């Protein structure tokens with residue numbers, strides 16, 4: 001492929017021929033300089049000559065027959081919005097040590113190579129967006145991540161432009177004619193401009209459009225002239241030469257802004273006109289806040305055809321003042337605009353918000369609503385009203401970008417101000433209505449906005465704030481339109497949670513209620529992150545010992561297995577892991593669906609299975625991470641926790657909680673290839689959160705919580721539960737981690753009654769064991785899912801559960817004692833079955849190297865112990881029918897309460 005590189009080199013030479021005055025390629029500059037120094041007469045004529053070959057030292061001995069590897073390592077935007085890919089050539093470098101070459105996106109030599117790069121980049125951006133969205137860090141709010149190339153080019157352009165405009169202000173080179181009309185525009189690129197032109201042509205004809213554009217351009221040119229005149233009047237030395245300097249400066253800045261952007265930045269021949277057409281100020285894409293932009297006031301702004309759409313969005317913001325129409329003649333022929341709230345009003349509203357001390361924060365996400373008649377788009381800003389309670393009182397201000405009419409997109413450069421909030425204090429609504437009246441753009445708009453406010457207040461009321469765990473009866477009933485409202489909130493919850501799950505690659509989460517009218521679990525918000533795999537640390541604010549725990553440990557503290565790396569070639573292959581599956585714990589490895597011998601063959605090098613570099617983690621004694629695992633067979637040999645299919649092996653009901661040390665982000669193995677990174681993969685089983693049924697039972701069927709009644713009574717059910725509605729779940733399937741707030745064990749112990757049922761203890765290893773001097777209380781933690789959590793917080797209790805937990809150390813170090821609690825299927829679960837877990841099965845891990853049996857761990861000699869006996873017996877026996885369960889329970893004097901659809905829920 002070396003020919004391709006040379007091809008590129010000559011391509012670049014061709015590009016230089018098109019270079020305009022501003023586009024000096026370093027090599028050219030050098031040439032020119034040499035010529036001037038040497039007094040060469042050719043310098044003027046050869047201004048655009050290609051660079052000297054010695055700059056591109058291709059090494060004499062280079063093998064031109066060989067296919068040279070080439071890898072895309074970057075992407076850049078050149079001045080004229082042209083995309084260039086940066087390629088690196090292993091094994092080749094120039095004499096100055098550089099190896100990179102730049103290739104236009106259409107360059108055939110990189111055809112097919114860019115895909116991987118683009119995919120990797122997109123993934124990176126997606127992850128970043130996920131991180132930013134999830135972040136509660138205030139500093140993250142200002143981050144804008146725009147996922148397409150157009151943004152890159154816009155950013156380059158706008159920064160350069162903004163720099164020029166600021167410079168112009170500083171130097172007093174302003175066009176005073178337009179001082180009063182400050183506009184801020186976002187530009188979405190040429191696509192929309194073309195679309196607008198097409199529409200214009202259709203509306204007013206080609207001839208009119210041409211005339212209009214001519215006027216438009218003339219106007220621009222005369223502005224330039226005016227600028228010069230004004231400057232001259234002012235006595236500035238702003239002559240033609242300075243004008244030229246400015247244009248060069250703009251190019252130079254532009255190139256600087258696009259950093260490292262190729263040593264040759266080929267500009268298009270029409271760059272001057274593009275640059276002129278884009279001579280407007282932008283806030284969002286340039287990364288500047290609105291208030292920063294306000295500082296750039298009194299800036300000349302050139303009218304342009306309004307544009308809208310795209311993944312990022314386009315917006316025009318106007319400061320108060322005469323709003324000159326940006327829509328060219330003929331706009332009136334478009335269909336009437338939707339209800340709108342004037343641009344001035346919008347800005348005044350923002351000023352009022354500022355005045356009452358509301359902070360304005362650029363929005364990092366955009367929302368699009370579309371109906372058949374109009375498009376309302378983009379959350380431009382949102383204003384946290386009370387930053388301390390971010391989930392509440394958030395007001396979104398939205399603007400209308402345009403509307404669809406007769407299958408065409410027409411662009412409206414005025415704004416619609418909608419207010420969406422989840423819950424808002426009454427006084428603020430009053431202020432808002434008052435402001436709207438004062439603004440009084442028209443009585444119609446005021447009514448329209450009031451209508452929206454009332455609608456939103458109504459919605460906010462439906463979205464009750466009952467604390468989790470409180471009696472469902474206290475949920476305010478919907479008085480009107482019950483079914484519609486119920487359905488809509490359930491759907492919204494499903495959408496929001498599924499979207500959040502999808503962001504981390506997890507399967508869907510739906511909310512359904514087939515039994516009554518409750519519109520979803522109380523207190524669960526639409527904006528609740530479906531925290532598939534993260535703790536949150538509410539208790540940890542402000543900074544405490546807990547928050548420190550959340551900060552990722554130093555990478556050096558992690559075990560890092562080199563499985564997959566070159567160094568593993570020399571690994572000692574004498575593994576001979578003859579696995580006796582009777583565990584040190586006294587439990588047994590489940591036989592699952594796979595024959596026991598299968599694992600043996602895999603782990604036993606004697607069987608002829610030589611682990612490849614990719615699957616060294618399959619052999620626990622070779623994988624560095626599993627070296628410290630306590631999962632060992634009787635002979636003390638390490639065994640791994642998962643089958644080849646990624647199923648958890650230890651599904652016997654009698655297994656105590658097992659600790660698995662998974663490979664981590666610093667290991668050489670990859671998430672999907674490594675057989676020791678299962679709990680960290682996104683959930684693949686779709687789950688449904690459903691309202692459980694209340695059941696009517698006669699007293700003889702069981703006893704109630706208060707000692708038994710012969711009267712038939714309706715129990716209140718189990719609230720909301722979880723089921724696998726869409727598919728069967730195989731025994732051993734790893735479903736997900738319990739998430740919520742990380743709290744100290746002492747705090748958890750203080751939580752009583754129902755509150756306690758949302759708390760799961762993180763019983764990793766015995767803290768005193770590693771550091772005998774430290775206070776074990778300080779090192780014991782629990783996860784509280786009352787205020788936040790993922791789908792697992794809806795798992796109900798059963799004494800005969802179909803799920804259980806193990807602990808996995810994935811992104812912390814074992815000594816921190818904050819492993820993940822991972823749910824797995826204890827048995828095959830049929831589609832539609834509720835998934836349950838035993839709330840009381842939290843058995844501490846055995847001390848390192850010591851097997852502790854169930855018998856040793858249970859409480860002794862108390863009433864609780866006899867109940868515990870029954871309970872343990874129950875748990876460890878495989879009851880095939882309810883009858884035997886009853887018999888046993890009766891014999892052991894164990895109180896049984898039947899609840900829900902599950903055969904036996906014992907409440908001890």
Ligand SMILES: C[S@@+](CC[C@H](N)C(=O)[O-])C[C@H]1O[C@@H](n2cnc3c(N)ncnc32)[C@H](O)[C@@H]1O
Nearest residue numbers: 718719720754757758793794795796797899905
């Ligand atoms: C972790 S939550 C489970 C989700 C809960 N059902 C909900 O709607 O939010 C624990 C609470 O669910 C209820 N619950 C769980 N299992 C139950 C069972 N077997 N019988 C009755 N109520 C149960 C209790 O109210 C308990 O406090």
